[in-house]
Amino acid sequence: MAKTLELKPEEVIARQYADRLILGSLTEIHSAVKLSELAEKLQADGIGLAAIRSLLASNPHRFSYVDRRWVPASRVESEGRPLNWILFTTVDRFGGPMPLSLLIKEVASIKEEDEESVAETVLRMIERDPNLFLTDDNAVALRTWVFSAIDESVERALAMEGVTMDEVDAINKKLGDKFDWRADNAIEKALSVTAPVNVRALGAAAWLVLNPQVSHAALLYNWKSFNAKLLALPGFVYGAEGVITSEADAKKWISTAVKLAERIAPSVEIDDSAPIEVKAEDVERMAGKIRSGDATVTATKLLEENYEITPSVKTFPYDLENLVNALKAQAGLWWVGGDRFRSENSAPDFVESIPEIFQFAYSDQVDEEGELVDVELTDEGLSTTLRKLLNHPLATDVLDEDIMPAPKQVPDSLRLVLKPIHRELGTFPMCQFPTGFISGSPKLQELIFVDPSGKEMQVWANLEARLLFGLFNFLEQPVESGAVFSVTKTPKPNVFDFEWLDQHDPVVFITSQRMEELRDIQARSEGMSTFEILQEVMTHHPKGADFLTILWEVNVVRRSTRRLVASLLSSYHCFYQRSGSPVWHYDAKKVEQGFDKTKRKFVIKR
Numbered sequence: 323m324a325k326t327l328e329l330k331p332e333e334v335i336a337r338q339y340a341d342r343l344i345l346g347s348l349t350e351i352h353s354a355v356k357l358s359e360l361a362e363k364l365q366a367d368g369i370g371l372a373a374i375r376s377l378l379a380s381n382p383h384r385f386s387y388v389d390r391r392w393v394p395a396s397r398v399e400s401e402g403r404p405l406n407w408i409l410f411t412t413v414d415r416f417g418g419p420m421p422l423s424l425l426i427k428e429v430a431s432i433k434e435e436d437e438e439s440v441a442e443t444v445l446r447m448i449e450r451d452p453n454l455f456l457t458d459d460n461a462v463a464l465r466t467w468v469f470s471a472i473d474e475s476v477e478r479a480l481a482m483e484g485v486t487m488d489e490v491d492a493i494n495k496k497l498g499d500k501f502d503w504r505a506d507n508a509i510e511k512a513l514s515v516t517a518p519v520n521v522r523a524l525g526a527a528a529w530l531v532l533n534p535q536v537s538h539a540a541l542l543y544n545w546k547s548f549n550a551k552l553l554a555l556p557g558f559v560y561g562a563e564g565v566i567t568s569e570a571d572a573k574k575w576i577s578t579a580v581k582l583a584e585r586i587a588p589s590v591e592i593d594d595s596a597p598i599e600v601k602a603e604d605v606e607r608m609a610g611k612i613r614s615g616d617a618t619v620t621a622t623k624l625l626e627e628n629y630e631i632t633p634s635v636k637t638f639p640y641d642l643e644n645l646v647n648a649l650k651a652q653a654g655l656w657w658v659g660g661d662r663f664r665s666e667n668s669a670p671d672f673v674e675s676i677p678e679i680f681q682f683a684y685s686d687q688v689d690e691e692g693e694l695v696d697v698e699l700t701d702e703g704l705s706t707t708l709r710k711l712l713n714h715p716l717a718t719d720v721l722d723e724d725i726m727p728a729p730k731q732v733p734d735s736l737r738l739v740l741k742p743i744h745r746e747l748g749t750f751p752m753c754q755f756p757t758g759f760i761s762g763s764p765k766l767q768e769l770i771f772v773d774p775s776g777k778e779m780q781v782w783a784n785l786e787a788r789l790l791f792g793l794f795n796f797l798e799q800p801v802e803s804g805a806v807f808s809v810t811k812t813p814k815p816n817v818f819d820f821e822w823l824d825q826h827d828p829v830v831f832i833t834s835q836r837m838e839e840l841r842d843i844q845a846r847s848e849g850m851s852t853f854e855i856l857q858e859v860m861t862h863h864p865k866g867a868d869f870l871t872i873l874w875e876v877n878v879v880r881r882s883t884r885r886l887v888a889s890l891l892s893s894y895h896c897f898y899q900r901s902g903s904p905v906w907h908y909d910a911k912k913v914e915q916g917f918d919k920t921k922r923k924f925v926i927k928r
Contacts, residue, residue, distance in 0.1 A: 333582045338562040339572060340377060340579035341384050342417045343367055345394055349428050353391045357630055360392075368576045368776075372622070372632035373583035379634060380586050384415055400432045405443065406451055408432055410464065413454070418560040419461035419553050455546045458554035467564055468552075469525025470545040476535060480526060489523040490530065503531045504542065509552050517558060518567035525549065577776035584813045587633040597640040598629050600648050609652040613665050618768055618780075621645045621661035622814065633813060659767030659783075660815025669766060673782040673791040677747060680720050680789075682881050684928070687851040689916060694928075695851040699889040703924025707904065708869060708888040716830055716870050717884045718753040719877075720789050728758035735810040739827045740796060742803045742837070742878055750790040752783070759811075760785070771795075771809065771820035779820065795820070803874060804831030830874045836862070840878040847879055855879050856890050857908065860897070866905030893921040 329337070347363040357378075361371035369377075378385045378392050386395045396415040400408045412428055413420045426444050430437045448454045453465045471479035480487065494501075496516050502508060508528075516524060525548060532543035553560055559572040608628065612619045621642055625631040631641050642661060650657050656664045685696045701709050711717055713724060716739055738754050752760070760767065765786050771779040773795070782791040799805050804826040810819040832840070843858050859875045860867065867875075873887050891897045891906055895915035898907055 335562040336575035336578035338417050339575045349424050353393045371626050373580045375632045376583035376587045376634045413462050419457050419463045422460045425462050457550045463553055468549040469522040483522050485523050485526045490527050493527045503528050518565050521564050521566050597637040600644050605648045612663050613654045618662050618664050662768050676787045682883050685851040695853045698885045698926045699924040703921050704888050704892045711869050715754045720751040722883050723753040729756050732758040740805045745796045748794045748796050752788040770817045773820050802837050829868050829870045844879045852882050853890050860908030866907045893918050
């Protein structure tokens, strides 16, 4: 079973919802001898076999593994128990209103009787038991989930139900002073305005109005009929912690639950079986499937489909390695990194080479002495601060980087910053990725970036070109320069979580207005030296600017290397730094002083 793990609040809600869907299907098919049967029923909900196995094995409160098959834990615990205990426990473990037909089916299984013979008894017990009630859509719910006060004092009722007056006030604020709880559609309107909302708190808000603290007043709040309607309203889902929310929001729980299942899979132990023997005929059949299609197929998915082996099985690492090696040896298959395989030569053409736009532009303009105006200096000719900044990830770019050795500890998550040129093309330079974050083999790999909604992007990494292709999400990013996003490793090979962060990099962010100004310079830059472009850029920064800011702005106007911009700042008298300050300043009065002659010996000949 899974080791104890700290779960985030949203993960608790998500897994309880996913567990309920699994439990419902498990009850419906009586028991799961093959998990593929369960996966087939839950396919439409987006829960695959690997997630099912992980979730089943990590929640003994809801699921039991008996005689090599999965059953509801409440079924095992109900043996020899009275019917009212069985009903309450089964619905409680279900975690939400349980369809009556499903409950009858489960009771019949526990009692080892046919469904017809137990149906009448179950219905009669629900009517008599004060802790159970039937919703308007014929599901069974628990009184403990809802606000069930009648004529108690406000203080006693709220205390009994675990509701605070602050919660009720927050609901009333959303509803407004004119909300009428007596209207026929009051519950529907209240839910549409307040969801997601705590069911007991919503009931308390209605109870305070409908059952006023006045002697001889009519008590209009009937907890059973109120909640029978509330919990049956279409388009809403009762979730963990007694919160009811919209179905649209609940769909996001599945994505969260699947990610959680992947995270906890390594801590789950289901069996101690030996690694499988990958037979030649099986490999050929699987290879044939890959060759005949246009899409990528993962070895993980093949293990799941053919052997019901998922990451939570102890032998999974060995089984995956064996299958990957066997597939690599198959003719006509193309290994695109991790456990991913495609038919040969099926990548888009544009990922094979570096676009021409990334080539750097150099000016041949000369000064009065016949020397080139735009020159690059060796490290010795650069200012000390610039020499250090040359290898900053935000100073480098495709065709302009020195590949650094892998750090001692490769991070699991990266904070990355988008440049305008890459936003326009849907590309990204690998210089911002530390060596080792992406495997060094093969040279052309398919990566999958998954955003918070579960949407996937197919991204191609050309390790020789040091460039990522296919990040079309960039095209929708309103911030042209300096938008920040994160890329985080997942347990799946070559699959990463991708998320825009609600921030921009303060050093390299360029406003829309400033971008227009830079494009105006670009429009008239033909025939200008990069030195002249740099002057125009610096004119905008009377209080000085960071080297990275200057570099990114110059590159909007003209594709220029980090060494060229650093060399111009270091070798012309009109650019300077004040002592102890990281920013660079421009003095237009010193332009006539031209090039610092002491730097001439450091000029790199081209």
